[in-house]
Structures are given as C-alpha cells and as structure tokens.
Amino acid sequence: MTAQANPSTRQARRLQTRERILGAAIAEFKRSGMAGADVNTIATAAGVAHGTFFFHFPSKEHVLAELERREEARIADEFAGFLRQRHDLATTLTGLVDLVTGLEQRFGSVLFKEILALHFSPSRPHKDEWTDHPVIVLLVAEIERACGDGEVHPEVDAFYSATFFLLGIYGVLTTTENPATRDTMLTKLVSSAVYGLEVR
Known part of the structure; x- marks a missing residue:
C-alpha cells in the first residue's frame, strides 16, 4: 500500500x-x-x-492579474525602502518613475501594456480600488508628510495627486515609444507635479 x-x-x-x-x-x-x-x-x-x-x-487573464498583484507588492516594498530616508518631492517622484519604468524594462513593452490594459478593464478578475493600490497608499502618506512639514500646499488632495501622478507615468510609457521623448516627458511630469504640490 x-x-x-x-x-x-x-x-x-x-x-x-x-x-x-x-x-x-x-x-x-x-x-x-x-x-x-x-x-x-x-x-x-x-x-x-x-x-x-x-x-x-481559470483564464489567461487570471495569470496576468496574479502577476500584476505580485509586481505591485514588489514595487511597493522597494518604494517603502526608498522612503525610509527623507527625500524632497522631486526625488521621491523620480524614484517612483524609476521603479515603474524598471518594471516595463523587465517585462517588455507588450506585457507591460497588457498588464495595464487588464488593470483598467471592466472584466478584470479580482477588482480592487485605487485606494487599495499599495504604491498609491505610500505616495499619499509621503505627500501628507510633506504637507505636514509645510512643503506642500495645505489645500492639495494627496490621494488625487498621487493617483494622477501614477496615471501620468502609465500614460507616458504606454503612448510614447521614442526614448528621448519619454525621458523628457517623464522629467516634465515630475517637475509639473512638484510645481502643483509645493507651497509658493
């Protein structure tokens, strides 16, 4: 037996x-x-x-959703490690850009775009809210910290600012192929976000 x-x-x-x-x-x-x-x-x-x-x-989409979940957690861990040291807003936002572009480089443009397409798909398995996105949660906390320190205007909405910034990164990476143009756009995305956040 x-x-x-x-x-x-x-x-x-x-x-x-x-x-x-x-x-x-x-x-x-x-x-x-x-x-x-x-x-x-x-x-x-x-x-x-x-x-x-x-x-x-159950489907190929479930594989992609699992991959996205793992990568979100991995990037959040790396971003949390980065945030253990105090940085100015421009450095913080640039650090996040580097993490997201690193993901695209690891997976390639096609798979990266498919992960994003699934994220925004109404038929996506295991839907979650942007308020649960681990990277956004960290960025919101960092913007709120900067606001408490007087670096960010008190009327800034940290959640919407964090969400729009991450969407901006996704938008540049999925619509712009030329590396030089991308770099310029991502640099301007950071500088525009900082300008919109900081106290003047």
Missing part, C-alpha cells in the same frame, strides 16, 4: 506547480502577448497537463 502525502506536502506541491505554470505563462506572454499565448505551450513548458493550467488559473 502506498503512503499518501500529508496535506502540507500536497499543498507544497500544488504551490510549486502553480509557480511553474506562472513562470511558463509569463515567458509565453513575453513572446506572444496574452491574447496570442497558447495554453498548450504553457502547460508543456510547465510540465503539466492542459487541464492543470485551468485548475490553477
């Missing part, structure tokens, strides 16, 4: 399988885009049956 795996062993195997599928799916998405990605190719690369993919992820 074969000994059965205990629940913790089964759970560990299930998580390992899920990670293999996620990794294979990301590689396929980078090559073909989400719409063009083939589930059979993903399953073969992960060493699982076709149906196993759907056991872990």
